[in-house]
């Protein structure tokens with residue numbers, strides 16, 4: 783999170799190369815993306831197609847079935863997953879999609895033959911719910927996780 787970065791940068795002389803964070807159309811983290819960019823840190827999206835949201839009881843369904851994303855996908859003859867990955871890449875983020883399905887792995891790499899318009903990127907940006915799918919970073923403490931770090 784931005785305040786973690788500030789503390790880290792004050793305490794050390796090394797700027798992280800990458801900050802791997804939860805980013806998908808339903809949780810965009812624009813303030814954190816801006817903080818990363820301001821420090822020259824690459825934003826790397828985990829759960830880039832919103833996989834973290836597939837299994838929870840929430841206020842919204844799967845990003846794969848989102849009408850806005852499905853419409854854009856149809857217009858480009860691509861899948862919803864490919865549109866989400868392209869959205870990340872065009873906004874300068876690295877992506878780590880996960881799949882155990884060979885056809886999906888191939889599909890997720892096949893995202894370099896189309897381009898989303900500025901309006902399409904903005905339409906996906908507007909899907910942000912501000913609701914995190916994964917754990918709150920502030921809650922991940924050494925006490926709770928229980929990991930001993932001898933060097934720390």
Ligand SMILES: NC(=O)c1ccc[n+]([C@@H]2O[C@H](COP(=O)([O-])OP(=O)(O)OC[C@H]3O[C@@H](n4cnc5c(N)ncnc54)[C@H](OP(=O)(O)O)[C@@H]3O)[C@@H](O)[C@H]2O)c1
Pocket residue numbers: 802803827828829830831832833834836846861863864878879880881882883886887889890916
């Ligand atoms: N740094 C962290 O704190 C952190 C936390 C969580 C995860 N991660 C990393 O981030 C990676 C991705 O996260 P994630 O698994 O939550 O999210 P994800 O990549 O957004 O979603 C994975 C889910 O999407 C499905 N899927 C993948 N490609 C698809 C496609 N083309 N069409 C339809 N469904 C598709 C997968 O199903 P199938 O596998 O069944 O195909 C799986 O259910 C993980 O591998 C993990 O290493 C990091």
